[in-house]
Amino acid sequence: MKFKEVNIKNKRATYDYAIGDTFTAGIVLTGTEIKSIRLGKASLVDTFCYVDNGEVWVKNMYIAEYFYGTYNNHAERRDRKLLLNKKEIAQLEKDGKLTGFSIIPLRLFINDRGLAKLVIGVAKGKKEYDKRQSIKERDDKRDMARFFQKK
Numbered sequence: 001m002k003f004k005e006v007n008i009k010n011k012r013a014t015y016d017y018a019i020g021d022t023f024t025a026g027i028v029l030t031g032t033e034i035k036s037i038r039l040g041k042a043s044l045v046d047t048f049c050y051v052d053n054g055e056v057w058v059k060n061m062y063i064a065e066y067f068y069g070t071y072n073n074h075a076e077r078r079d080r081k082l083l084l085n086k087k088e089i090a091q092l093e094k095d096g097k098l099t100g101f102s103i104i105p106l107r108l109f110i111n112d113r114g115l116a117k118l119v120i121g122v123a124k125g126k127k128e129y130d131k132r133q134s135i136k137e138r139d140d141k142r143d144m145a146r147f148f149q150k151k
Contacts, residue, residue: 037116
């Protein structure tokens with residue numbers, strides 16, 4: 001069975017942070033939440049992850065209420081548990097405690113089996129001059145592609 005291509009990205013993440021290690025995690029969802037995600041009604045803006053009692057949680061992730069949901073509909077911005085191995089959780093906990101580092105979601109997608117997955121990364125905040133440098137590099141790359149495309 002082929003599922004609709006869902007690929008929700010956190011576009012601010014690569015602008016505001018330098019991304020280090022990345023992990024792919026499953027998400028514990030209710031029925032109306034997965035239906036909303038399959039319709040593409042989710043956002044990763046202002047979302048972050050934290051480790052609590054050996055479990056990883058994603059906080060402030062927006063999943064719109066399902067239109068056809070009744071009284072069983074979910075809360076839009078509740079904390080959701082992420083599914084990772086113990087070794088991965090230990091690595092995230094160690095990296096998350098370092099000063100200047102955060103655990104942020106990068107991408108939300110539906111895999112080939114129809115399960116929602118969240119790619120999270122250990123990130124270090126960029127300074128203002130780092131952001132200007134990344135904008136300059138992106139513009140230079142675009143200009144080079146345009147130049148070579150004309151010839």
